[in-house]
Amino acid sequence: MSYRFAVIGCRHGHIRSFIKEMLDKGHTCAGIYDAEDWKLARQCVELYNVPLVDHVEELLVPSVHIIGSSAVNNEKIDIIEACERGGQHIVLDKPAVTDGDGLRRLEAVMERGRIQIGLMLPKRFWGTMTALKREIDAGAIGDIVHLYITSPHKLLPATRDAWHFSKKRNGGVLIDLLIHDMDVLRWLTGKEIVMTQSVMSKTILPEYPDFYDTAAVQVMMDDGTTAQVHADWHTPATNKDGRFSRIVIAGTEGYAEYGVVYDAKQGKNATYARITRGDGDDPDGTFLKPDAETASAVSDFLDRVDGKQGLFTHVDILAASRATIEADESAVIRNRFDFKH
Known part of the structure; x- marks a missing residue:
């Protein structure tokens, strides 16, 4: 299946591997957005010939299926919850959360089971x-x-x-x-x-x-x-x-x-x-x-989006996050x- 994807939060170069893998697999980028700093976002736009978006609302729409994020770490949980509201699956550069409150919010999203969440631990x-x-x-x-x-x-x-x-x-x-x-x-x-x-x-x-x-x-x-x-x-x-x-x-x-x-x-x-x-x-x-x-953190996440059994699941993400916090x-x-x- 072909997906439209986007990037919300572009603050670490690890996001490049997500963009490249998605494009290599034939998926389409709807755009890149960052609330504060456009430096890396502009580099990615030029490197991959994808759009730069001025308003995050343009990406949290039903026609965008998957979000990637390398946002500032403590802001990622807000993006996860926004994706849940919008119905977008999301894969993030590590870490997904930075404190106990974020961990509880992440667990709540996973328990509701409306979206798949991936973490780029390769x-x-x-x-x-x-x-x-x-x-x-x-x-x-x-x-x-x-x-x-x-x-x-x-x-x-x-x-x-x-x-x-x-x-x-x-x-x-x-x-x-x-x-x-x-x-x-x-x-x-x-x-x-x-x-x-x-x-x-x-x-x-x-x-x-x-x-x-x-x-x-x-x-x-x-x-x-x-x-x-x-x-x-x-x-x-x-x-x-x-x-x-x-x-x-x-x-x-x-x-x-x-x-x-x-x-x-x-x-x-x-x-x-x-x-x-x-x-x-x-x-x-x-x-x-x-x-x-034969697999990567991104391809395994896409398997879960497709309804297949992943090798790296919500249980794994939550357990590693809890241990570090x-x-x-x-x-x-x-x-x-x-x-x-």
């Missing part, structure tokens, strides 16, 4: 990750005991709008970044998160008092599996090597590992996955061949500037 669809999960599910490392996930990011503060540094508007480092890893934890283990203990720290940018740059969370799953997830904004601006983005999974019979390395020949990062058991002919472990990628609300906070006199 990791569970990557070929390297699906190959790794298949081996884990087949028992290659025995039962999972512990997972360690680290997700450092480049900040590049001069390139970011002021809202990014606002706890209220952005949600903060834990909610903005660790939503990915909370979803990966549930997906890789097949278990639910039942407890978190977290810390956040601030070591840079005193001009933004409530911008924290590092977060770490200890997690307990419902079967007793433990995990530690970490994210920060400290990858150097000139750094090309993504090797610090890693997942290490300890099992009762071996280890599984996912990582990112810089491929100098290709001039870009490349991913790998490895199983290490300590037996067999290869003491350095077995590197896995990535699966062919609960961890954020209970975090122990340390501001290095409070101790400098």
Whole structure:
């Protein structure tokens, strides 16, 4: 089925992948709208030859079926509710909500079941990750005991709008970044998160008092599996090597590992996955061949719009969102500037 889609809220470059995938699939863009900042919107209009719209009401009409959004994070729940009223399905750049009130509103929309909501969390669809999960599910490392996930990011503060540094508007480092890893934890283990203990720290940018740059969370799953997830904004601006983005999974019979390395020949990062058991002919472990990628966060969302069973559902979105918000609300906070006199 062919859909007309639009963008409401165009504040992060991740929205480009949504627009491109929708156009590549033969869908038609009705327009792009942003209430405050037209910079990225105009770039997308020129790049994809789609309309720029002056009034959001032009897009919340029955002839537009799907909305994509990379709005300011705390404004996304308003757009979700507007789409529910207008009958549009919506897929969003992460996170969907930034606090407990937003979480309750999101859950209410999902419970009413009038529209499909998608979230652009791509990791569970990557070929390297699906190959790794298949081996884990087949028992290659025995039962999972512990997972360690680290997700450092480049900040590049001069390139970011002021809202990014606002706890209220952005949600903060834990909610903005660790939503990915909370979803990966549930997906890789097949278990639910039942407890978190977290810390956040601030070591840079005193001009933004409530911008924290590092977060770490200890997690307990419902079967007793433990995990530690970490994210920060400290990858150097000139750094090309993504090797610090890693997942290490300890099992009762071996280890599984996912990582990112810089491929100098290709001039870009490349991913790998490895199983290490300590037996067999290869003491350095077995590197896995990535699966062919047959789905994405957007295509899976479109399947649900079409009435098919999706791989990434409302239950998953809500569970990952709840885990990050609960961890954020209970975090122990340390501001290095409070101790400098």
